[in-house]
Amino acid sequence: MFLILLAMSVLIFSGLLSFFCGRNPRRANVIGAGGAILGCVLGLIPAAGVLWTGHNHTLHRAWDVPYGSFFLQVDPLSAFFLLPILGLSAAAALYGAEYLIAYQSRKNLGGPWFFYNLLVAGMVMVTVARNGVLFLLAWEIMSMASYFLVTFEHEKENVRQAGWTYLVATHLGTAFLFILFLVLGRQAGSLDFDRFASAGAYGSSAMNLVFLLALIGFGTKAGFMPFHVWLPEAHPAAPSHVSAVMSGVMIKTGIYGLVRTLTFLGRPEAWWGWVLIGIGLVSGVWGVLFALAQHDLKRLLAYHSVENIGIIALGLGLGVLGLALNQPLLAVLGLSGGLLHVLNHALFKGLLFMGAGAVLHATGTRDIDQLGGLIKRMPWTATMFLIGSVAICGLPPLNGFVSEFLIYVGAFYGTGLQDVSISGATVVVGLAMIGGLAAACFAKAFGIVFLGEARSEHASQAHEVGFPMRIGMLVLALGCITIGCLAPQITAMVGTVVGTMPGLTGSNIQGHLAVAIGPLRSVVLTSGILLVLIALLAMIRSRLLAGRKVELSGTWDCGYARPSARMQYTASSFAQPLMNMFGVLLQTHRSLERPEGFFPTRAGLHTDTGDIFRQNVYRPIFQGVERFLVWLHWLQQGRVQIYILYIAVTMLILLIWNL
Amino acid sequence: MTTTSWLNPLAALVLAPLLPGIINRTKAFFAGRQGQPLLQGYYDLAKLLQKGAVYSRTTSWIFRAGPVVGLAAVLVALVLLPLGGAAAPLNFTGDLILLAYLLGLMRFFTVIAALDTGSAFEGMGASREVQFSVLAEPALLLSLAALGRAGQIGSGSRIEHLSNFLSLSWTYSNLSALAWMRNGTILLLVAGALLIVLLAENSRIPVDDPNTHLELTMIHEVMVLDHGGPDLAMILYGAALKLWVFCALLAGVLIPVRSSYWWLNAGAVIGGIFILGVVIGVIESSMARLRLLRVPQLLTGAGVLSILAFALVLWRQYGTLD
Numbered sequence: 007m008f009l010i011l012l013a014m015s016v017l018i019f020s021g022l023l024s025f026f027c028g029r030n031p032r033r034a035n036v037i038g039a040g041g042a043i044l045g046c047v048l049g050l051i052p053a054a055g056v057l058w059t060g061h062n063h064t065l066h067r068a069w070d071v072p073y074g075s076f077f078l079q080v081d082p083l084s085a086f087f088l089l090p091i092l093g094l095s096a097a098a099a100l101y102g103a104e105y106l107i108a109y110q111s112r113k114n115l116g117g118p119w120f121f122y123n124l125l126v127a128g129m130v131m132v133t134v135a136r137n138g139v140l141f142l143l144a145w146e147i148m149s150m151a152s153y154f155l156v157t158f159e160h161e162k163e164n165v166r167q168a169g170w171t172y173l174v175a176t177h178l179g180t181a182f183l184f185i186l187f188l189v190l191g192r193q194a195g196s197l198d199f200d201r202f203a204s205a206g207a208y209g210s211s212a213m214n215l216v217f218l219l220a221l222i223g224f225g226t227k228a229g230f231m232p233f234h235v236w237l238p239e240a241h242p243a244a245p246s247h248v249s250a251v252m253s254g255v256m257i258k259t260g261i262y263g264l265v266r267t268l269t270f271l272g273r274p275e276a277w278w279g280w281v282l283i284g285i286g287l288v289s290g291v292w293g294v295l296f297a298l299a300q301h302d303l304k305r306l307l308a309y310h311s312v313e314n315i316g317i318i319a320l321g322l323g324l325g326v327l328g329l330a331l332n333q334p335l336l337a338v339l340g341l342s343g344g345l346l347h348v349l350n351h352a353l354f355k356g357l358l359f360m361g362a363g364a365v366l367h368a369t370g371t372r373d374i375d376q377l378g379g380l381i382k383r384m385p386w387t388a389t390m391f392l393i394g395s396v397a398i399c400g401l402p403p404l405n406g407f408v409s410e411f412l413i414y415v416g417a418f419y420g421t422g423l424q425d426v427s428i429s430g431a432t433v434v435v436g437l438a439m440i441g442g443l444a445a446a447c448f449a450k451a452f453g454i455v456f457l458g459e460a461r462s463e464h465a466s467q468a469h470e471v472g473f474p475m476r477i478g479m480l481v482l483a484l485g486c487i488t489i490g491c492l493a494p495q496i497t498a499m500v501g502t503v504v505g506t507m508p509g510l511t512g513s514n515i516q517g518h519l520a521v522a523i524g525p526l527r528s529v530v531l532t533s534g535i536l537l538v539l540i541a542l543l544a545m546i547r548s549r550l551l552a553g554r555k556v557e558l559s560g561t562w563d564c565g566y567a568r569p570s571a572r573m574q575y576t577a578s579s580f581a582q583p584l585m586n587m588f589g590v591l592l593q594t595h596r597s598l599e600r601p602e603g604f605f606p607t608r609a610g611l612h613t614d615t616g617d618i619f620r621q622n623v624y625r626p627i628f629q630g631v632e633r634f635l636v637w638l639h640w641l642q643q644g645r646v647q648i649y650i651l652y653i654a655v656t657m658l659i660l661l662i663w664n665l
Numbered sequence: 666m667t668t669t670s671w672l673n674p675l676a677a678l679v680l681a682p683l684l685p686g687i688i689n690r691t692k693a694f695f696a697g698r699q700g701q702p703l704l705q706g707y708y709d710l711a712k713l714l715q716k717g718a719v720y721s722r723t724t725s726w727i728f729r730a731g732p733v734v735g736l737a738a739v740l741v742a743l744v745l746l747p748l749g750g751a752a753a754p755l756n757f758t759g760d761l762i763l764l765a766y767l768l769g770l771m772r773f774f775t776v777i778a779a780l781d782t783g784s785a786f787e788g789m790g791a792s793r794e795v796q797f798s799v800l801a802e803p804a805l806l807l808s809l810a811a812l813g814r815a816g817q818i819g820s821g822s823r824i825e826h827l828s829n830f831l832s833l834s835w836t837y838s839n840l841s842a843l844a845w846m847r848n849g850t851i852l853l854l855v856a857g858a859l860l861i862v863l864l865a866e867n868s869r870i871p872v873d874d875p876n877t878h879l880e881l882t883m884i885h886e887v888m889v890l891d892h893g894g895p896d897l898a899m900i901l902y903g904a905a906l907k908l909w910v911f912c913a914l915l916a917g918v919l920i921p922v923r924s925s926y927w928w929l930n931a932g933a934v935i936g937g938i939f940i941l942g943v944v945i946g947v948i949e950s951s952m953a954r955l956r957l958l959r960v961p962q963l964l965t966g967a968g969v970l971s972i973l974a975f976a977l978v979l980w981r982q983y984g985t986l987d
Contacts, residue, residue, distance in 0.1 A: 378783070379723070379783075381725045381726075381727065382725060388725075392727075392777075396770075396773070399769070399773065400766065401766055401769055401770045401773060402763060402766055402767060402770060407763075407766060410762075411759060411762055411763070414759060414762045415758060415759045415762070415831070418759065418762075418810055418813070418831050419831070421810050421814065421975075422814065424982075424983055427979055427983075428979070431807060431810060431975055434803075434806050434807060434810055435803040435806070435807055435968075438765075438802040438803040438805075438806045438807075439799060439802065439803045441766070441769065441802060442769075442795070442798050442799035442800075442801075442802040442803070443799050445769060445772070445773050445776075445795060445798070446795035446796070446798075446799060448773075449773060449776045449777055449780065449791065449795055452777060453776070453777050453780030453781070453791070454780070457725065457727060457777065457780045457781040457783070458723060458780060458781065458782070458783030459723055459783045521758060522758070522759075524757060524758070525757040525758040525759050525760070528755055528757040528760070529757075529763055531755070532741055532744065532745070532755065532763060535741055535744065536737055536738065536741045536767075539736075539737035539740055539741065540733055540734055540737040543733045543736055543737055543899065544730075544733050546895075547729075547732075547733060547895050547896070547899070550714060550894075550895045551717065551718060551894070551895060554716070554717035554718070554894075555717035556717055556718050556719075556720070557717070557718075557719045557720070558719070558720055558721070558722050559719050559720070559721060559722070560721060560722060560723075561721040561722075561723050561724075561782045561783055561784045561891060562721070562782075562784065562890055562891050563784055563785075563786070564786060564880050564890075569783075569784070571783070573785050574783045574784070574785055574788065575780070575784075575785050575787075575788020575789065575791075575792065579788065579789075579792065580780075580788060580791070580792045581792075582792070583792055583793060583796040583957075584795070584796050584799065587796065587961055
């Protein structure tokens with residue numbers, strides 16, 4: 007516990023110090039990033055220790071805030087979420103130290119580091135807090151710190167807009183959390199988490215209410231569809247290392263909150279699982295479809311976070327179904343798949359956002375159709391981005407496959423259980439479809455950005471990024487590879503975390519997990535064979551070509567002698583058939599400029615896919631709210647006398663009502 | 666893992682290039698031509714392996730890695746592939762997922778290698794390839810899920826060892842003649858779905874025409890336009906092996922020979938694979954390629970067949986669709 011507190015103090019203290027050194031950007035940078043890395047490493051020690059030994063660390067002190075107590079605990083569930091939070095934040099801090107240098111001439115770098123370190127400390131606090139007041143306090147610190155990071159480039163109109171959307175969305179979500187803790191606290195008579203769990207049986211309606219409140223409140227942070235609208239706005243707007251942290255781990259605190267709430271509630275109801283699976287399917291399929299339609303690299307990645315949160319929800323949904331129907335094997339497979347995907351997504355999404363940031367850093371643009379051919383000028387970044395792409399598509403031998411494999415096995419197993427068969431089949435079909443679409447999307451992202459010829463000046467004059475950024479990416483790429491290679495061991499570790507779920511505490515977790523761990527050993531073996539075969543075939547190929555004529559020439563363009571970079575397939579054309587197929591779900595707006603005359607000089611096609619929920623659901627609602635508030639405008643006359651009159655009248659009414 | 670089971674992938678390695686030859690001979694027969702030699706696939710490979718290579722200046726190491734990774738992935742897939750009742754060398758719970766995703770890895774690298782050339786034609790092929798796989802993948806996995814259940818219903822056998830549960834070898838070992846008598850409709854639906862997936866994944870008519878002369882209308886062939894020499898040999902060999910994998914999955918359903926002799930089981934399915942080659946030849950001779958816009962409808966049809974099969978499984982198992 008001491009080390010966790012020390013880590014948080016290091017984070018906050020170095021953040022403050024960096025803030026006051028803001029006039030000297032280099033010093034602010036070194037102190038901020040150094041403090042963040044030191045704090046993260048310090049925090050990783052106890053987190054790893056708890057996962058290793060399985061013993062909880064607890065600190066309980068009185069606190070003179072009403073209903074509050076300074077109650078901290080690191081149990082396996084917290085420790086499991088601390089792992090990606092601290093690991094990714096450290097890598098991103100190293101990356102950010104170089105990334106932010108580009109801004110040093112026009113920005114104060116103390117501010118972003120202060121808020122970055124505060125964000126990390128806030129996320130740590132969220133996962134270890136065991137009191138409602140403390141939790142909400144940490145939650146708000148986390149949200150506000152990330153708001154200031156999102157609005158780092160506040161001189162841009164769209165960044166301010168994104169920040170505003172984020173601020174509204176996150177507070178609407180928090181409002182549900184306030185009610186959630188009120189309901190729980192009312193039942194338990196205290197806001198300490200251990201009392202929530204031991205308060206015993208809640209009534210069925212209270213339990214359902216708590217679940218729905220948690221689903222909306224935490225789901226807004228996690229980015230469940232349809233509560234995701236802030237996500238594709240806010241994540242691209244932030245500096246890239248912050249995007250990595252927000253997309254990789256901050257949204258996972260929503261998943262943490264949801265899982266933590268489930269631990270309070272004892273045996274869940276079956277329909278919760280169905281709701282989670284439904285949300286998972288909607289988020290997964292729609293998220294990746296929207297991603298496919300984007301032309302902005304970071305926005306594309308942000309929508310992929312929605313997709314991956316959907317995959318996590320599919321796993322959790324199967325797990326909840328297993329708990330509800332007393333099928334421990336299903337529960338263990340679903341929950342461990344979902345939780346492992348939390349860790350995996352942190353690694354590859356962090357990596358991909360950093361890759362996108364490196365591209366932005368080098369070319370100054372995020373527009374995929376302006377890029378191309380970067381693999382020759384940025385070989386390091388391209389390789390890292392490729393590793394991230396293969397991992398996020400769930401392809402073997404990397405980590406994405408491992409968690410999807412667990413969820414698949416759970417779903418296939420579910421198809422044989424009477425009450426789960428249709429849900430299981432739906433998850434299988436959904437995951438397969440998401441996998442196909444994700445592969446399409448990353449073939450597009452990687453292929454158009456890094457391969458082919460440069461489509462603009464920006465891309466043709468790019469340069470490779472420096473060592474801090476490369477090492478930040480390398481650490482995460484190695485993480486992806488390691489989990490792929492150590493799949494059985496890592497899954498066993500996730501098993502100890504799943505074992506803390508009520509309803510599974512007594513059961514033979516490792517025995518159930520053996521169903522998946524044995525096969526995962528074979529998966530690792532097959533991956534090994536795959537890598538050996540690749541090496542072997544590459545060797546044969548170079549041996550065959552040695553001493554033969556190997557020429558260079560232009561790309562074969564079917565007889566046309568002078569192909570140019572403009573004739574390449576673009577991201578939009580690559581995605582067009584799929585966009586067309588799912589047109590109903592996307593409502594892409596096309597504006598066509600037709601070629602005119604016999605010798606047309608210009609023609610063009612622009613597509614724009616806005617968020618269907620933002621346009622068709624939230625905009626009308628918020629416009630309605632605004633209209634109502636405008637109607638109340640007559641209350642505001644701007645005269646002090648009238649406001650005093652309001653106060654007096656209110657007091658009078660209250661007095662009369664109470665008498 | 667028995668030693669004889671390693672003869673499965675070995676058979677594929679040796680016999681797979683024969684399969685396109687059989688298809689081509691069948692097509693030649695229907696067209697009234699002499700046709701190319703049955704062993705043309707082997708001659709092509711031998712010739713290509715002796716050649717040098719020409720690379721586009723636009724390409725990077727991705728273009729060179731594409732064929733290598735693709736061939737390696739499909740080679741590993743062979744290790745998981747049972748031949749009817751003859752179990753695969755490696756079989757474990759969920760190996761069908763690994764098989765499907767290994768083929769996904771192959772596709773991903775073929776597609777990015779195509780995009781690496783910067784050619785609009787190859788981009789077109791790549792775009793179509795990923796589009797059709799989005800529909801083919803769910804149909805394949807749901808068919809296999811239905812298949813796993815169908816072999817077991819009514820046979821009285823329960824899943825005793827979860828370690829075997831859901832492996833391809835376990836699934837296929839249950840598909841005996843008895844299973845056909847009990848659940849023939851389900852198996853027929855699954856076979857239909859698998860056939861469509863086979864035609865789509867291997868770029869055969871009616872999805873793609875391997876003999877077309879217009880790059881604009883191709884899918885697979887146009888993606889590999891720029892490859893030559895040993896790279897092209899790897900691609901051709903990989904494509905033949907992929908065709909073998911899908912034919913084996915389908916023939917394993919259609920040929921219900923489940924004896925206690927390994928050689929009889931494997932031999933029957935290998936015979937079935939070659940008959941499927943003739944069937945594909947007949948399909949290609951008797952119909953034209955679909956318009957590209959129609960292909961998604963065909964693939965949706967495969968999805969619907971697999972959903973129907975799965976619904977029937979539930980019906981047979983529980984007497985209700987709940």
